[in-house]
Amino acid sequence: MKILNLDFYLNSDVLDVGKNLLGKFIVTKIDDIVTGGMITETESYKGIEDKACHAYMGRKTSRNEAMFEKGGIAYIYLCYGMHSLLNVVTNKKDIPDAVLIRAIEPSVGIDLMLKRRNKTKLDRSVAAGPGSLTKALGITKKHNFAFLNSDLLWIEDRNIKISSRGILCSKRIGIDYAEEYIDKPWRFRIKDSKWTSLAK
Numbered sequence: 001m002k003i004l005n006l007d008f009y010l011n012s013d014v015l016d017v018g019k020n021l022l023g024k025f026i027v028t029k030i031d032d033i034v035t036g037g038m039i040t041e042t043e044s045y046k047g048i049e050d051k052a053c054h055a056y057m058g059r060k061t062s063r064n065e066a067m068f069e070k071g072g073i074a075y076i077y078l079c080y081g082m083h084s085l086l087n088v089v090t091n092k093k094d095i096p097d098a099v100l101i102r103a104i105e106p107s108v109g110i111d112l113m114l115k116r117r118n119k120t121k122l123d124r125s126v127a128a129g130p131g132s133l134t135k136a137l138g139i140t141k142k143h144n145f146a147f148l149n150s151d152l153l154w155i156e157d158r159n160i161k162i163s164s165r166g167i168l169c170s171k172r173i174g175i176d177y178a179e180e181y182i183d184k185p186w187r188f189r190i191k192d193s194k195w196t197s198l199a200k
Contacts (some may be wrong), residue, residue: 001025004155009071009090009148012040015095017090018044018188019167021099023160026086027108028153030138035109037127038160041102041196043172044186047086047095052178055096064147067096074153076134083131084140088148088155101185103128105195106136113137128197166191170199 004024011017019042027036045053047067054064054077066075067089075087087098104127106113113136117126125158127133134140139153146153169185176182189196 001156001158003149004157006072007038009088009104010092011071012091012095014044014090014099016045017088017097018042018099018186019162019164021088021101022167022188022190023162025107025156025158026101026104026137026153027156028139029135029151033109033111033112035106035137036156037106037108037133038195039101039103039105039155040105040126040193041187041189043100043102043188045098046069046186047091047097050178050184051181052172052175052184053096053098054195056168058096060096064096067098068094068118069145071097072148074139074143074146074148076139076141078141079131084134084143085130086134086139086143100130101133102130103189103196105134105193124195124197129196130155162190173197 021039021042026041048058055067070093071090073089075089079085089098091097092115123154167193168189170187171183172187
């Protein structure tokens with residue numbers, strides 16, 4: 001096990017990063033308690049050109065300013081005013097690419113994750129879906145701009161390799177406004193995993 005070097009996130013191909021994050025482990029340490037799991041689903045957002053991206057056409061706001069930082073930090077925003085969604089910022093400074101983490105397979109601190117999610121048994125609903133997984137991991141807006149190798153939040157490489165044949169590529173969710181970008185196959189799931197969100 002090793003924490004990913006921040007250079008991993010400087011890749012100029014955000015689609016490549018979205019695929020390569022599958023099989024990595026995201027971990028939090030909050031109040032000295034560790035929770036985490038393997039990333040099973042992601043969505044890539046291609047910065048300035050992508051009509052589904054918050055930073056389309058270089059639009060910079062107080063909400064999305066983390067996207068314009070150098071890759072290797074968290075961009076966390078509120079969806080519907082209640083769900084904190086975790087994005088991994090990639091590429092160089094001022095190129096606002098990011099990968100949304102959509103689902104994990106819980107593996108560490110499961111009891112606390114169940115408690116945070118008000119669940120009694122472990123199944124896909126605990127951490128499948130971007131709002132569910134952040135709640136399970138205790139991630140909030142306070143983690144916006146956090147480095148992804150920090151003491152509070154980090155991503156590990158445990159030498160699990162997902163081949164291209166083991167990845168399902170499909171269109172992203174909830175972007176009906178994105179015109180020709182609606183059908184881009186930039187949502188990536190581990191094939192046959194029971195820990196992804198449901199197909200749509």
